[in-house]
Amino acid sequence: MFGVRLKFTPEIANIGEEIHVWHASLIRADDITSHLESLLSSDEKARAHRFHFARDRNRYVVARGLLRELLGAYVQQAPGSLEFCYAQYGKPFLAGENAASGFSFNLSHSGDVVGYAIAKDRNLGIDVEQKRVDAAGDEIAQRYFSAREISDLRTLSTSDEVEGFFNCWTRKEAYLKATGMGLQVALDRFAVSLAPGQPAQFLSGVETKWQITAHCPAEGYAAAVVYDGASCAIRYFSAENWECQETKIG
Numbered sequence: 001m002f003g004v005r006l007k008f009t010p011e012i013a014n015i016g017e018e019i020h021v022w023h024a025s026l027i028r029a030d031d032i033t034s035h036l037e038s039l040l041s042s043d044e045k046a047r048a049h050r051f052h053f054a055r056d057r058n059r060y061v062v063a064r065g066l067l068r069e070l071l072g073a074y075v076q077q078a079p080g081s082l083e084f085c086y087a088q089y090g091k092p093f094l095a096g097e098n099a100a101s102g103f104s105f106n107l108s109h110s111g112d113v114v115g116y117a118i119a120k121d122r123n124l125g126i127d128v129e130q131k132r133v134d135a136a137g138d139e140i141a142q143r144y145f146s147a148r149e150i151s152d153l154r155t156l157s158t159s160d161e162v163e164g165f166f167n168c169w170t171r172k173e174a175y176l177k178a179t180g181m182g183l184q185v186a187l188d189r190f191a192v193s194l195a196p197g198q199p200a201q202f203l204s205g206v207e208t209k210w211q212i213t214a215h216c217p218a219e220g221y222a223a224a225v226v227y228d229g230a231s232c233a234i235r236y237f238s239a240e241n242w243e244c245q246e247t248k249i250g
Contacts, residue, residue, distance in 0.1 A: 012073055015120060017232050021225060022116040023128075023217040024066055024239030026059040026109060033058050036065025039080040063114045066239060067107055070116055075101050089182040106177055113218050116239075117225050124227035125177025127170040131220055136165035144172070144187040148203060152194055160196050166222040168194035171212055175202075178210065178226040200224060 037045065044064050051057040072079035075098050083096035094103055102120040109115070111130035141150055149168050156164045171192040176185050190205025192212065200214035211231050214224045225234065
């Protein structure tokens with residue numbers, strides 16, 4: 001049977017103070033999806049099988065399985081042996097023998113794309129969103145965006161509105177995930193830049209220790225990463241470079 005293996009490269013070994021951002025497709029062949037499911041814990045498998053639709057189940061399996069393969073390469077441990085714990089508001093962390101490794105991570109998936117952010121000794125969050133016109137409504141902006149963001153959104157041309165909406169949404173969500181507080185932080189109490197073509201930045205309501213960056217993980221998607229500490233280099237990788245190797249599974 002074929003499995004998924006990530007080459008342990010010098011880029012991974014020498015992460016240092018960098019942040020590594022990975023993206024991958026959630027659409028995988030059945031044999032690879034089965035292999036990735038074999039890596040999951042019993043709790044993860046149980047959650048996977050609670051999904052009503054096979055498509056959603058497979059996306060969850062691939063996202064979690066690739067996370068294990070990826071983190072396993074960084075900490076040099078078997079992917080299936082990794083243990084996770086969860087903070088009060090659901091943010092995942094490495095546990096067990098890797099708890100003291102210093103590695104932190106965050107993941108986000110939307111549509112057919114998953115993104116991972118990995119660093120050492122930092123708090124970080126990533127958000128990936130498929131840019132859907134039907135989801136970029138004024139009602140959502142009125143409910144969750146700050147007054148400044150709503151004003152900035154309304155200055156955009158019709159052709160830029162959807163991109164501006166998802167620029168704002170991903171940057172705000174990435175910040176919430178980085179803090180580990182989730183919706184305990186009111187989305188309308190801080191402001192981010194959103195105009196297409198302008199740098200991602202916090203405009204108000206956020207401590208200066210937080211840094212933000214934005215990128216495009218795939219056509220039709222928006223993404224942002226937020227992290228604490230000094231500004232640092234961010235390197236982007238494609239998990240499509242995972243090798244398919246013949247491995248004995250089960």
